[in-house]
Amino acid sequence: MAGLIGRNIGMTSIFVENGEHVPCTIVQVGPCYVVQIKTIENDGYFSIQLGIDDKKIKKTNKSLLGHFKKAGLSPKKKLIEFRNSSSSVIPFSLGSLIHIDLFKEGELVDIQGISKGKGFQGVMKRHHFSGVGERSHGQHNRSRSPGSIGAGSDPSRVFKGKKMAGKMGKKNITIKNLTILKIDTIQNLLVLKGSVPGNKNSYLMIKKKKWN
Template sequence: MKTIGLIGKNVGMTNISLDNGMNVSCTIINVNTCYIIQIKTIKNDGYSSIQIGSGEKNIKNFNKSLLGHFKKSGVSPKKKLLEIKGDFDENSYKIGQLINVSIFNVGDTVNVTGISKGKGFQGVVKRHKFSGVGERSHGQHNRLRSAGSIGAGSTPSKVFKGKKMAGRMGNNKVTIKNLKILKIDIDRNLLIIKGSVPGNKNSFLMIKKKIWN
């Protein structure tokens, strides 16, 4: 088994009609030109993988070690890097090679990884779907969306780690698995995937597909 993948940008969502007449919600992903930056082999590095780069970034934002890394591949510095591990044929891939959406097929299922939308500091009702303490009654004040008791009495006299409480919500690395590719536009490097994906518009996404040999 090996994995292939690309880096793309979330363009947005739309509806399309399938052959059976059903309308489905889907996400359009612009797969920017991805280049192979590095190829690792079992002989030299202990494992086999390829590193893909995509997205332009101002050269002043890179340190010398990264600039040397890109210079060795002959590719301009890229904003996002993705390493894909697997048993790759060394003759099929070359450093500096351009990869596009042609590596996917309509009907493939892919895993899409991105950074979810940040929602800031949220309470337990929004963050963990708590129902609150209950109905407002005489004498209660601001208790409708409260978490309620968080302790376990005098024994053990502490709050256990992992307790669901208020805190920062979103802005996490999220992977949605088994999303189906509905359409592919090779000319414009677009993937149309059924369903939603993590992140805002114009955010970077990692699209991966597993191949069972």
Template sequence: MPGIIGRKIGMTSVYNEEGKNMACTLIEAGPCVVTQVKDKESDGYRAVQLAYGERKEKNTPKALKGHFAKAKTTPKSKIVEFRDFREEFEDKVKLGNSISLDDVFVEQDFVDVIGTSKGKGFQGVVKRHGFGGVGQATHGQHNRLRAPGAIGACSFPSRVFKGLKMAGRTGGERVKVINLKVVKIYSDKNLVLVNGPVPGAKNSYVILEK
């Protein structure tokens, strides 16, 4: 399988064999249910759709209820599609099958983790883009120590260029962290410990890709 869906539990630290302390993130990954299988003949590409996390039936749209009923499973809260799974997983990728952590990863694997970063709201240039501020007096501001300073030219081009580093909404974006090492897998509890930070708040959904 190319990946699995999980939920960020929080951060901790462990000691490796050399006695070095490593910052790690604990993730509850799976079990996920196969809710749809796509192939080149009917859909134009190969993919498997996995669902994770329980959802109240009264809060589930009728279309999704039928979709989950077809896979003979209860309503799920998170659905993710994974493309181009390897041929050795053909037997496991059947409608209604359960995919567990052991089916995807082993210890010492390197994984990519995708999550939604914490939303910080509307922020200024110092926090959003790392401008100097205060001590460095951003852009020569003598009386406004966290202000961005001048942003445009004179009569030409008479506008602000797109993409300029200015204040604005920060966080709440899809972030991918690559090459995190799988330190430990607790199969009985569906938990995986990865070395490094994972985007998002506690209990937020994450996607682990191989």
């Protein structure tokens, strides 16, 4: 199995064995249920679709209700598909529950999620510009300005992709090689070294570096 779905609980810090004080993120994993199994014969590739957290039936459309009913499950809030190149053995069946024991302490994982949305931001915050220089007499409110954005008569336009002010954040971000420091099998918690993308309670895709 390639991984599981989790929710970002928040950050804290712990002491590791060598006495180092490290920042870490607590992620609640699952319970994850197998909603769909895609095969090369039927879909052209192999993957397992997982679902997490129950959703009200009245807030689910009929097509999704049939999708969950086929797996014998109640509607789920979040669905994520984990692709795998190896389909020789399918260790799970439709509707089965996958536990946190899929991971091991000390293992490296990749975390994928939607980063925090920061709204419309200027060039200094968005692209780390340094501003137009020191303020002087007659230079009014220009210290955080982007400055010149292109030539005048030729080419008489601004090229696409120019670093300017605009919406920042809320992008699909993957942070690779985070170490699992601790695993709480009772409360289904992972303690990861470092930070992960997204707000608190946002969903995360936790991918194993080595698939089973």
